[in-house]
Structure formats: structure tokens, C-alpha cells
Amino acid sequence: MGSCIICGVDVDGGGRICESHQEDVAFDFRGNSPDQLVPSRFYRGVVDGYAEFGVFIDLAPGVTGLLHRSELDRRLDSLDWEPGDDVFVQVKGVRDNGNIDLAWSIRQADREFRGVLVQDGDTEHLPEEVDGEDEAEPSESEPADADADDAASESADARDETSETADPAAAAPESDAVSGDTDDGVSAVEADESDSDAETADDESDSDAETADDELDDERERVEIGTLSDAIGESIRIDGEVVGVRQTGGPTVFEVGDETGVVDVAAFVEPGVRAHPNVEVGDAVRIDGDVESHRGDVQVESEALVLLEGDEAEAVRRRLAEALTDEARPDGLQPLAGDEAVAELADGLLDAAEALRRAVLESRPIVVRHPATADGYVAGAAVERAVLPLIREEHAKSDAEYHYFTRRPLEDPVYDMDAATNDATRMLQDRDRHDEKLPLFLLVGTGSTVESADGIELLSVYGVDAVVVDAEVADAETRATVDTLVSPEIDGVDADLSTGALVASLASAVNDEVRADLRHLPAVSYWEETPDRYVDLARDAGYDSERVAELREAIALEAYYQSYQDKRELVTDLLFEDGGNLAAHVSEQFREKLETEVGTASENVVTEAVDGVEFALLDTDGYTHRYDFPPTPLLLDDLHRRNANGEAYATVGIGTDELYLRTTADVSVRDVAAHASELAPAADVTTAGLREGKIEFLSGERDAVEDAIVAAVADAF
Template identity: 35%
Template sequence: MSENTAGDSGTRGDSSPEPDADAAEGAADDRPTVYDLAPDCTLEDTDVDALYHAEVNGVVDYGVFVDLSDAVSGLVHESNLDGDYAVGDRLIVRLTEVKENGDVAFDDVDPDDYRTETVAHEPAVSRVRGLAPGDEATVEGEVVQAKQTGGPTIFAVADASGVVSCAAFESAGVRAYPEVEVGDMVHVSGTIESREDALQLEVDSLKRLPDGRAAEARERFEAALDERAEPADVDPLVEWEAFEPIHEDLRDLARLLRRTVLAGRPIRVRHHADGDGMCAAIPVQLAVENFVREVHGDPDAPRHLFKRLPSKAPYYEMEDVTRDLNFALEGRARHGQKLPFLLMLDNGSTEEDVPAYENLAHYDIPIAAVDHHHPDPEAVEPLLDAHVNPYLHGEDYRVTTGMMCVELARLIDPSLTEELEHVPAVAGLSDRSKAEAMDDYVALAEGAGYDESDLLDIGEALDYAAHWLRYSEGKTLVNDALNVGCDDEERHEELVEFLSERAERDVERQLDAVDDHVEHERLASGAHLYRIDLDEYAHRFTYPAPGKTTGELHDEKVTETGDPVITIGYGPDFCVLRSDGVRLDIPNMVTELNEELPEAGVSGGGHLVVGSIKFVKGRRSEVIEALVEKMAGAEIDEALSSTIALDD
């Protein structure tokens, strides 16, 4: 029995005087309690020998029938009556027996003084996970979505075990239970039915829990979410001491993402549109979508609750955040969803990301970033709920985002392990990583049936697809190219062959166009410096884009010389930087250029050996000459050289 609120003291019958207030207060602990059942109370809310307020609903020769609530009725036998009653009379009864057949017996009682307590119905609460068609169920949970259709109102209610869709009908297109809002803790009761391969609760009643009970329910809910959000206990794919502290950060993020799904919040992913970015985003997408499907029991749920989009810029541009924010606000208005959790992959760690993050902060949108670019933690971390970056643990860009996100995906859904074994090697080769674990990753991929040429072709195919997809997700195409979530091995092989061959053809065509126009000089440090005006001499608006063109030219020169090499590819208001065997520290160069040439509007960043910079068009000459001067004084560092591997 649940006692909710104490009522006024009194005696039976309207003609009986109320007890003296002072006497009642002094005798409060000694007076018997008479319970007043709420209309929806059942026998489960009663106790034998307890006293109840009742109302006569029928008079027969052998006694009177009384109601305690809509569902609790019984007989006061004539032998146990103290007076004469008519239908509608109120009396106090003692529940004496609940018989095996369900009949309930009462005695008529007449306490001199008593206190009243109201009893709210405490239904037997069912877990969402385990519901089946035909069940009569009551679910306690949080409303995570309230969507009005042309027919019923659809409420999504989450408990720690899952999320169930609840259909409540007032009239066609009219909002049912308008007092219930997203974020409320509720009890929802009804019958479970199957709708389009998903479970749906047909609502009989939906009630917001009062403040005290809501707080208790939320405390239970949050504790249960924490327990189920725990990530899988899996070790990294390869043994790598440098990765251990990063793996702990990934565990924390996996816990946060699982909890986000359990709480019914959508997730939106932004990732760099290149091979490493794709290798980061696709495994995470597959893992999160699997978990969404499990939690919601609806094969279509991921389509509404997960969205992945590439970003062309090496930071979160205002254009992208405006699109994302508008999409989120429209989703809340049209579909009653919570605002999403934003996950930045292979992007999102630098000061250039701050304006976009500050825009999202107006709406309290949570953000996490997994990135291997040189970070500005003091700038971004006040705006992030989680930040995973190898630089935060004394490592660097050689730990690629794809390597990290494969482990993140496995922590969310370890069943994907076998399908993802080749992906870290693809990510590392795509990003030209010189990580000490690269040999182990390549060996792991070989064990899964991919030789190094296969891995390089997959990376090239991903880059080529990403270029033409531009701002589109291209889920099936990219999954097939990476062979993750692909259901046709033969199609994967044919697609990779087609895309990689076209990419190779277009790269050769581009290099043929620029080769005769490359400027070369030897710096005092002994490094070779190559420059190319991409705006004048490269094919535009086609593959490869300026960044890829600069990278391919750079790799060609590294192979030719075997020496430290710096390559600059520039256009009217940008330049792309690559180095091999030279420690450029591009983020620091950007900071210095802003101090030296404040009118040039320099922005950008990257790693120690690769990056991109934007500037005011009319200041291009000063910016590039200042860059070259800094490069001339940059330290030669064999640890950053690929010629070591070439010599081997």
C-alpha cells in the first residue's frame, strides 16, 4: 500500500462533529488511519485489516455492496452492519478477507476519531525490454519524444532497459495528454501490440508523476541508466602501450554515447571527409545504430535517431553548425525529439571550432570530439562534454582518429570486432601514419584477408567517394567501399577496384598538369621546398582537390629525393602544407602569423607535418613568404620521415 497525502481528521457521517484540532494534533500518532483509495487503485493497493472509506453501490437482503475505488468492491454482510444504508451513502469499513475467487468481504466500523490518508495506485511496473504483444503493462520512465500525427499522439517513453512507442488517441490530429511534456517522468499503461515489426503500447492511461514520486523515479532511472550504459570489457585490437590512456578516454566516451541512446536522445556525427574520417565515422555509426535498434526494439529507429555528415573544412564551420542546429530545432518542433548529442570525429579540437560550439551552447547541446589534430584544449574543453585526443596524453597525430574510433565502436558493440579488424590499417595508411603499431595493424588486416595493396586501394576509394559525395552521407556506398556493414563481398571488391582506378587516373592527370610548374628551392636546413600555384596550374572542381593534389605531389617528391621535403600548394586565399622529415608545428605557425600579420586574417591548423591555412586574398604573398621563412628555420626530424620506411 502506498500512502501519499494525509487528509483531514474526522468522524464517520456528515452529522458527526469534527474533532477538536488541538486534541487531534496531540493524538495524531494514536488515531487509526482510514485510507481513501484513488479511483484507479486495485486490490494490490489494499491490506487485510486496514480501514477504508467506502460508498454503497447496492443494497440486498443479505447486506450492502460497497466501492473503495473503480476496481475494488465487496460485500458488507448484514451480520456485520451497524446501521441502515442506501445507495450513495458513505461509510468506513474494515477489509476482513480476500477470498480465493476474488470476492472481498468487509465489516462496518465506526471509529470515534481517525485520520485520512489518500492512496494512489501503485501499478506493477514492467520493463520495456521483455514486453511482448498482448501484454497488459505499465511502464515507468521518461518521455523522450512527443510527436503529433494525423491520428494519435505518439509518446516515446524510456526506462533503463529500452524505449517503447506509446500511441494515445484523443481525436484525429489532436494532442492527447497535453499536460505531458518531453522530460516528464510518467506512468503509462495499456496493451502491447505489434506495429510494423516494432512494439507499440496502446495507451489506456498516461500520468505525470507528482514531484516527490517523480524525483524518486528519476533517481532510479538515472542509476539504472548508468548501469546499462557501461561499455563492453574489451581490450584494444593490438597491444600498444601508447594507446592505453587513450583507451580509457574512449571507454568514458562509449559510456556517454550508450547512455545518450538509452535516454532517447538523437546523435549527430560530423567527420572529416577523407579516408581517416570515414574509417572513424563508419564503425561508430554501425555500433551506435545497432545499439539504438536494440534499445528501441524498432528496426527503423536508427533512421530517426542517428545522422552522419561529412565536413569539408578541417574544423566545424559556421555553415555546418547552422545547418545542424536548424535540423535539430526542426526535429524538436516537428517530431517532439530531444535536441541531439553532437559527436565530432577527426575534427573539432581547435580554436577554430569554438564559434560553432558557442552557437550550440545557446541550446545546451552536448558535444564530444575524437580527433588527432593538434588541439587547443584550453579553448575547446569548456565547451565539450568529452574530448579524446592523443596529444592530451603526450602522443601525436600518428594515432589516427580511425584507429581510435574502431576501439570506440567495439566498446559500444563488441560483436563488430571481426568486421572491423582491417579498418585501423586502412585509416593509418590513408593518413600516412608512422605509428609504431602500424605493422601490427597491417598484420591484423592480413589475417582478415586484406594485403597492403588492398588496404591502400580501399583508402583511395574512400577518398574518391568522399570527394564526389561532398556534403552527403553516402552510407551504402561508403560502407560497401570500406567493407563494413556490406552484404556483398564481390560488390565490395568490384567497387574498390573501380573507384581506386579512377582515383589513380585522375591523380596522374593532375600531376601531369602541375609538374612543369612546380617551383623548387633548397633551404639552409637541407630540406627541399616545393611550391605550386594550384589556382593557375591544377584542374579545378574535380578530383583530386587542392589538399589531395598537394599530398600526391609531396609524396612524389619524397620518393624522388629521399630527403626531408616541404610542399606548399596554394590558391588565392589558402595554402595546403605537407612536410616529411621536418617538424613544422603548423598550429604554432598559424599563431605566429596572426601576431605578425594581423591584417591577413590567418586561420587554420593541422598536425606537425600536415595542415591548411586560410588568409585574406590580397595578403597571399606576405603570408606565403612568412611561412617559407619559418619553414627555413624548422627542425629536421628523422622521426617524422617516411624515407626510413622507404629505405627498409
């Protein structure tokens, strides 16, 4: 029976990784059959070549899988992989015919996994462990090569770009400090020249591990992390706060931040062993080391690392706090198009902008939740456009934007317990597995009504900060449950704002350098009656009315498909980088699909007049494709816009146990649901969502509910 290299628990069958940590380790596969691969594991592979439908990846000689383009988080032609490149992929499964289905991995370096193992057929072992009788057992004084790339390959020419095998006779003048120069932050232990005897080295290994990184060079002066990109190859000292820790198959990697940025610091004791176990997230530290560049990322190879205490620790934290205060609060708010209603909400928007900027500076992940609608996507994309450059500036890692910013669309515009449970599960896993800070949640176009109270309260149990920005509907009760709430309705601002328009101005406050990129977004977020100020602003940015309509329709269509995915690169192409062909093509599909459904629905609408109110009733179960585009709310919006005549008109789409209401008057959906509940007491009629006018009921009382809703709406006019 073996033990897990991550948590140490016993593993049946002599394995080296427990079930709960399968996805935390990168595997080098040395088997000869696809059947030996384990689904859900991440494997190192080599790019074999491209096809129209994806990329072929060699996991071992004769074992090749397909990474289909649908599994990528970007366009196929935007990949910068070349044949022969080392990459990491996840095995989704192996088919009966031996074909291997692969999935994309955000992690593309050894150091981003918590460990590295070699899977030799059906067995697994650490890279430095002997995997053949002909290999000599290394002496205890000779440290195994810490670079997992070296140990994982049988041919250095085929798989290793920059490895250097540790030399047990290499001298470490004047110090037993840890150092190294291998790829992905995998350092090698330099043995003292006078300490070549294996038994002596074994006796002293424990004390070396404890003291090697405690000897600072008194001659060095502190440099700022933000300047390290200009100091490659130099020996430096940094003071900062630990914002993250992860254990790889080689070194322990500490993410350390100061008032100017964040950098990875690699500290090595022996492969897979936690260096400085007493150093935790939030500690103030001083580090002497060498600045290296690994695959384009700046990294510090630690020679000495000590915990700071007392006045020195306080000085570090004071500098960070002062920098946060100075950098996080924007100088002011300049609403797009000079919108006066947005200006009235300046205090709340600046608070929201400060929270986002502070999260970036604190290396706190940001999670954005928004409805899977055109307005929701515009709002989410605006924040994304503003925040990602700040993350890139703050972090030396090239893929930091994928770790510190996540946008998760919501199928329903309510932040319910399902969404909150999903978020809580993810954030707790990231905290426990990867030592990540708990995230800041930004809810745009959702989370502002009491229907979201249970979900938000679940987050609050863990002390998670939540910021809510909603231009359409909100309840005052929400203000007591979130840290910041921006809402025209609650703040008494009379405005014809969309959430996309409001959040675009918020995004410009977060990062004024992207302001020009955001000017057309408010116009895209309106389906009708777009304010002239935003029409003019979009036109000035080069987007006429036809182009704006194409963007809106294209985003609405793509929002529906894979609604739970952010589709970051596709949305970026549509909203910011498209020359016209992509949006026009997708928009054409939108119109064709919508016209087909509207035609079918219109033929089956039942009209009736009750107390002077004209009703259009549609059986959405019988006369719509409920599980294809367009979604019911969007279809009813379009029907209502086309057919509503006069001030007393209502469109009702009723299904098995839910209905959607659209009216020409300002009718309270909650009041309608409450009245209908009195008229049909056995139906359990409740409001499910104010934004989309959604009401739920018991399916067995559908006929009674339809009559009750019609009566309640007529009374409300």
C-alpha cells in the same frame, strides 16, 4: 481563412497548414493534374513499378512521379517496396512538361508526421471532413475514423491494408477508456453502449477526453518494455519516462522508455487533437494498454495514461538512473591490436564510450561530425557500426536508427561557425517541431583546435554535450569547452595513431559485439607508414595490403563526391559488406583521376632552394582542377609523398587566397603563419586549419605571401 492544424495560426486562402509546417504534414493527393502539387510537401503514393534509374510512384490516378535512384538513401536494389505498396515521398518539383521529380522520405508511416491532410485539387482539408455533397455528415456522437489511411483513400481495397471504421455502437465495457486497433497507431474512440444519443455525447465529450485515460486497472502488474515484442495482443501496464511526443492526424504518439527499452504509445481523443496536453517530455507516466504490431513495429494502444508523482515518479527515475549507470559505462577498454598508446588513453575513451551509450539509453540523438577524408570516414563509420545496433535494440521502431543517429561529414576539417550554425538550426527545429531532445555531438578528427572554438561555443550556449576525439592535432584550450576530449597530443602520449585507428578502439568499447567488424579499419585509415600491428590485424581479418589500399582509395574518392552527405549505405557496402568488386572498381577510378592530376601538377611545379631547404611550389589556381577530384589537400599529400627527398623538403600549394603546406620536418603551421604575417603585414595571414596545414591571406597580397611563407618555413627548419 482557415487555421493551421499544427500551431493554430490563421492561414490565407482557407488552407489548413501554415508555411512553416508544410513539411510536417503528410498529404493525400486527390487532384488530377501535376500542376496542383506543392513542391517540398510530402505525399502518400503507391509504388507503380521499377526502372533501372528509379521507382515510379502514383500520387493519384494519372499523376505519376519518378523517385530517381540518386535521391535514395540506399541502393535501388535494396528497397523492399513492392508494386502496390503505400509509401511516402517528397515532391521536389514539377517540370514544364508535367514530369514530377520526387525525393526520398525517411518518414514512412502516418504516425511519423505531425498531421495528415487531404489535398483535393487546390483545396485541403482533414481526412474526416466531408469532401462531397453525397456524403452524410457524421453525428457528433459518432467519431470519425482516426486512421488517416482510411480517410485518405477513395477505395479501401486500393489504399488501406488494415483499417477498421469505428462503430458508434461498439461497447466499451466497464470503462470509457480510449482504445483502438488501426494501422499506424491511429485509434478509434469506443462509444459507451448506453451513450448513443448524439446530443448527450456532445455534452460529455470534454469530460470524456479529460478522464477516459485516467482510469487504471488495479489488477495489472507492470511489465518491462523490452518484453513487449513477446506480448502482442495482450493487455499490459508499463511505467516509464516520456522521451518524445508527436502529434499525427489521428492520435498523439508518446515515446515512453523504461530501463529496458522505448516504445510508441498511441493515445486518441479525436483526429489531430493533442491527447494529454499536460504530459511533456521528461514526465514519469503509468500506462495501461494493448500491445499491437503495426508494419513490424511494436506499439501500445493506450487505454489509460496517468502522470506519476511523488514516490512513484521517483521510483521510475531511480530505476532509469540506475540502469543508465549500469549499462552506459563499458566494463573496460581492449584496444584493437593491443595498441599500448590507445591503452594509455583508456580513461578518456571510456568516458566517450559512456557518453555515446548513455545517449542511446536516454533516447538522445547522436550527431557525428568528421572530415570528408578517408581517415575521417573510417572513424565515423566505426562509430556508426557500433551505435546502430544499440539503437535498434533500444527502440521498437524499425527506422529509429535514422532518427537517433546522424553522421555529417565536414568539407573542411574544422568545426567552424558555418557547421555549428547548421547543426544548431537543425537541432532547434527538431526540438521545437518534434519535441526531440537536444543531441550529443561527437566530433572525430575535428573540433580539437582553437579554430573550432567559435563553433563549439555556439553549441555550448544551448547546453549541448560535445565529445571530441582526435589523434592528430589538438589544443589544450579545447578541453575547457567540451565535455570530453581525447587526444594523444594533449595527454602527452607519444603515438603514431590515426584518428580512424583511435576511434575504432573507441567503437569496440561502445559495442564489443561488432569488434570483429572493425579489425581492418585502422589499417585503412593510414596513407603511409601503417604500423605493423594494424597491418597484421587487417590480414588476420582477411584484408591483405592490396585490399586495404583499395578500400582506402575507394573511400577517399567517395568522400569527395557529395562530401556533405553521409552515404551510409554506400560506405557500409565498401567497408563491411563488399565482396571485392565495388571497392576495386571505385579504387581504379581513384587511381586514374589522381594520376592524371599528379601528372599535370608535376609538370608545373616550380622548385627552389632557400637556406638549405628545397621547396616545391605549385600554383593550384593555374594547374589543378580545383573543383574536381582530387581535392587540393589530397593532391599535395600525394605529391609530397612522391617527391620529398631528405629531411629539408617542403611542398607549398598556393591559390587565390589560401595555401597548403607540407614539410618533412615537424614545423608548426601556426608559427609559420605568424612569422609570415610579420613579413607581409598587409596580407592578413592567418592559420585556417592545423590538420590540413591550411593558411589564408588576402588575395591582393598573394606574391608577397608566397615569399613570406618560403622565408618563414626556411627559418623554421
